[in-house]
Amino acid sequence: MTRGRFKLTKAERIRKSQEFQQVFKRGERINFPEFNLVFALNNLNISRMGVGVGKRFGNAVKRNRAKRLCRELFRLNKYKIPKGIDLIFLPKKAILESSWQELNGRIEEAVRKIAKRIHEKRE
RNA sequence: UUAUGGGGGUGGAUGAUCGCCUGUUGUUUUUAGCAACAGGAGGAAAGUCCGGGCUCCGCAGGGCAAGGUGGUUCGUAACACGAACCGGGGGAAACCCUAGGGAAAGUGCCACAGAAAAUAGACCGCCCCGCAAGCUGCGGGGUAAGGGUGAAAAGGUGAGGUAAGAGCUCACCAGCUACAGGGGUGACCCUGUAGGCUUGGUAAACCCCACCUGGAGCAAGACCAAAUAGGGAGACGCUUGAGGGUGGCCCGCCCGAGUCUCCGGGUAGGUUGCUUGAGGUGUCAGGUGACUGACACCCUAGAUGAAUGAUCAUCUUAAACAGAACCCGGCUUACGGCCCCCUAAGAAG
RNA sequence: CGGGACGUGGCUCAGUCUGGUAGAGCACAGCGUUCGGGACGCUGGGGUCGGAGGUUCAAAUCCUCUCGUCCCGA
Numbered sequence A: 001m002t003r004g005r006f007k008l009t010k011a012e013r014i015r016k017s018q019e020f021q022q023v024f025k026r027g028e029r030i031n032f033p034e035f036n037l038v039f040a041l042n043n044l045n046i047s048r049m050g051v052g053v054g055k056r057f058g059n060a061v062k063r064n065r066a067k068r069l070c071r072e073l074f075r076l077n078k079y080k081i082p083k084g085i086d087l088i089f090l091p092k093k094a095i096l097e098s099s100w101q102e103l104n105g106r107i108e109e110a111v112r113k114i115a116k117r118i119h120e121k122r123e
Numbered sequence B: 001u002u003a004u005g006g007g008g009g010u011g012g013a014u015g016a017u018c019g020c021c022u023g024u025u026g027u028u029u030u031u032a033g034c035a036a037c038a039g040g041a042g043g044a045a046a047g048u049c050c051g052g053g054c055u056c057c058g059c060a061g062g063g064c065a066a067g068g069u070g071g072u073u074c075g076u077a078a079c080a081c082g083a084a085c086c087g088g089g090g091g092a093a094a095c096c097c098u099a100g101g102g103a104a105a106g107u108g109c110c111a112c113a114g115a116a117a118a119u120a121g122a123c124c125g126c127c128c129c130g131c132a133a134g135c136u137g138c139g140g141g142g143u144a145a146g147g148g149u150g151a152a153a154a155g156g157u158g159a160g161g162u163a164a165g166a167g168c169u170c171a172c173c174a175g176c177u178a179c180a181g182g183g184g185u186g187a188c189c190c191u192g193u194a195g196g197c198u199u200g201g202u203a204a205a206c207c208c209c210a211c212c213u214g215g216a217g218c219a220a221g222a223c224c225a226a227a228u229a230g231g232g233a234g235a236c237g238c239u240u241g242a243g244g245g246u247g248g249c250c251c252g253c254c255c256g257a258g259u260c261u262c263c264g265g266g267u268a269g270g271u272u273g274c275u276u277g278a279g280g281u282g283u284c285a286g287g288u289g290a291c292u293g294a295c296a297c298c299c300u301a302g303a304u305g306a307a308u309g310a311u312c313a314u315c316u317u318a319a320a321c322a323g324a325a326c327c328c329g330g331c332u333u334a335c336g337g338c339c340c341c342c343u344a345a346g347a348a349g
Numbered sequence C: 001c002g003g004g005a006c007g008u009g010g011c012u013c014a015g016u017c018u019g020g021u022a023g024a025g026c027a028c029a030g031c032g033u034u035c036g037g038g039a040c041g042c043u044g045g046g047g048u049c050g051g052a053g054g055u056u057c058a059a060a061u062c063c064u065c066u067c068g069u070c071c072c073g074a
Helices: A017-026 A060-076 A100-122
Strands: A028-031 A035-041 A048-051 A085-091
Touching (some): A017 A035, A017 A048, A017 A085, A028 A100, A035 A100, A048 A060, A060 A100
Antiparallel strands (some): A028 A035
16 A cells, blocks of 8 residues: 555646636635645545746746655655645745755645645535 | 966766656556656757748749848858958967958038038148338238147158248158059969059948848647537428427327538647757768768657656765757857866976 | 847936937925915936947947846747
8 A cells, every 4th residue: 555655646736727727716825934835625536736836936947946846745745635635836935945854844734734724614 | 386378078976765757568457557677958958149951821033122141262951150261450479359342433420629520721820912000910812831629630751942831842651543473262462663642530320232031930730629609511390380398108288490410610628740860979081170971880858737856875065057848050148166288478496 | 939029317208210418207305485384486416328348539329249027929
């Protein structure tokens, strides 16, 4: 069971423009110093993720770096995140200066907040 | 060793754990998953400043317009690029810079200052004449040697000459034009003769001359193709009722003017274009060189919310600029550290 | 990725084509007017013309390179 635990397949990524639009339209936001999160319920039994980085963020190298960090955060902490939600990362410039430990702490905090809100919403 | 100028290379490595994309093979529960193996960013991938290939549109041929290029000869698929050479400028030198055709084809412009800024021109000065007169003043004329202005003032020096001067005349020098001879494929260089004595700058102002350029771009283009709306053709039907609802079915009842099939275009979306190419590496040959030819070997990213990463450890500390998006050839710009070669000058030995 | 426009005082813009003086409005400061303020009138300060190089006697203006901002095209 633990074999595919840390994988990140194509099905687990938000890939269409319409799906992004839906999440932004219906989702909720949580903000942190290093990144903002937008999440919404989907009707699937898995969670999916996407990253949004604008041109203002920096050059191509910086944008790529930010996306890769976000993907790693999702991939390594996926098993903690409740199933059935779409999650979009909007990284800020501070993410490039943050250490891995800081980001890991931040994502755990985020997961707790999301779980709480999802719980309230379902009741 | 220090320092100057030029050229070239390198562009983190190793290990562990967890992942991503593509291809091939195998397998299964076959629009997909799993396993194994192989491959997976740059010298600038960047800026998009040029040149091509490749697509679609246009096109008998020629001219105009518009834009670009601008020493010569080579190189190249082509270029605004490169090489060698010529001319000019800078430097003590190695070496560097150079949009470098034409200003006697024409037009325009040259602010301020200055008398005058391009058919030259008399403010002061110098000289002559006339009138008045004590020093001198006024008027007419000659004069570009001197002063002053300016970025720029119409050859320079010397002698003759003159009322004073002036290429007005002469010598030398600089420069121009024409001709002749020689060298070079050529730009151009060298030598000689003659001429008039002399012609400002600006063409990255209009322009003239020579040469080049059809327009768009992979979001090009091609193919497959939901839903909705609409187009064309055919069939059935419009109170003698097609079709639909109710219902297990028929009758009945209710609604009722359209319904069904096919074709073509085509949006969302998908597939393709998509990587074997003016390709690399090596040897030999030709050429001063850019480059070219022959032979052998190699296959080296192809994503699409967009892969090549994350964490830890060691290397003294791992760090610069920076990420393919149809593909090549250049140019330009950014860049930490390290290494190599050539070179001028100085110091020491 | 491709195509196009714009950078001038603190702000909004002229001037660039056709090269020699950088100008207007608002804002700011001072004075006048008023018992005081506003409005009004007069006066004044403030600009590396995004940056670098070139052409020219001379560049905001012409040429080349570069930086930044904005717009358009699935």
